[in-house]
Amino acid sequence: MSVRGEWVELGDGLRGYYARPEGAGQFPSVVIYIEAFGLNEHFKRLTERFADAGFATITPDLYDGAVYAYDDLPNALAHLKRMDDDTVLARTEKALDFLAAREEADWTSVAVIGFCMGGRYAFLANAALASRFKAAAAFYGGGIGPVEDAFGRKTLLERVGDMQAPIQLWYGAEDPFIRPDEHGRIAEALSRAGKQYTLSVFPGATHGFFCEDRESYDKDAARKSWRATTAFFHEYLGS
Template sequence: MSARGEWVELGGGLRGYYARPDGAGPFPCVVIYIEAYGLNDHFKRLTERFADAGFAAVTPDLYGGATYAYADLQNAIGHLKRMDDTTVLAQTERTLDFLAGRAEANGSAVAVIGFCMGGRYAFLANAALPARFKAAAAFYGGGIGPAQDVFGRETLLERVGDMQAPILLWYGAEDQFIRPEEHGRIAEAMSRAGRQYTLTVFPKVTHGFFCEDRSSYDKNAAERSWRATTAFFHEYLQHPVSSRVLR
């Protein structure tokens, strides 16, 4: 049976799209970060898909209702440039507080996931809010470890030592926005800090491979990463990694 999602108020004027499994719960939770194109139909379906997989899932509408067609890269990037990390982290905390207030949601067992722009936010939130997450996944997160961020944002590798939750990192080998040398910088920073991570690069796959509405969609990579990520989330939300491992 497919879960039905709904728009909800998350606090402070922030809305989100929320879906939950049938039953009383409490269910493990997932916070989902959008791509640069906004909270569109793909992310509504993804929220419901996580609910079908056994999670109380919520996607905060970081764009305040704005969405952009996948062909409209110019305006999507223009909106991305106006985003502020401090504001997004505050919105994330409102989202987490929303989950903590839901009887069917286990607010102490939360994972975070993001795609493209949202992949960077998932990586950032895992470092900036380490007490709030038990697992994380970042899909082709642009801006995590570039030599210099093209949008002038803070790069994030100096923050990896603050992470406590393990993280999955998913990339395509043909992604022209995130090149192999960035994979290397991320892996080196994570390993030097003693953090738990898995970095996977799919061959012959490019940016946006997970989204079925984009021309870059790759069914094999999307299905494999979905199965691995949901299994990973279930494992670590039910049996959180000991903080002693990551210190």
């Protein structure tokens, strides 16, 4: 990667990691939601990777500097439990306002993407902040459509009617946290609401398959989903 990112201030004490493509001109934009482990080196690289792919990209630090190792699941989940949807959405608007103030970023062409905990937030933001996004992608977002959420959060299927932008959903067939019956509930809700979506499941892949720093990394699934997601974003945001 040739692009290097930087820490920026988003307002009200919120920081984010930002990277922009090289060269002049306005670029379509991306907001990234982190996993439950914080804004770590993987997400810095991912922010830069999206910039290399042609997007002005901001990853808000929803954990305010806290980062957990991938084998420290208890503390990561304890932090996740303290997260509040309304606060996250308000902080998302801070990230969007930051993009709107950047001369090189096209704030009218923004996509949202998230992974794990962030996959749920990407799904939520695509409904709650529908007018702000033109495309969305959710990677193994836990808590979107379970019968009962393990962390007591509201499931999100009743929000699909508010969505305007098309959405991609990516899952691993062997994910122990998000099983096929949940895929079915999500697809049914989106179809009944008449929304544009794709739901893809990779055989043999499990939770966290996209992250190269996790034991669950699946190189083939990560490569295919990256290629499809960036093409999808370019199609709906413009190059």
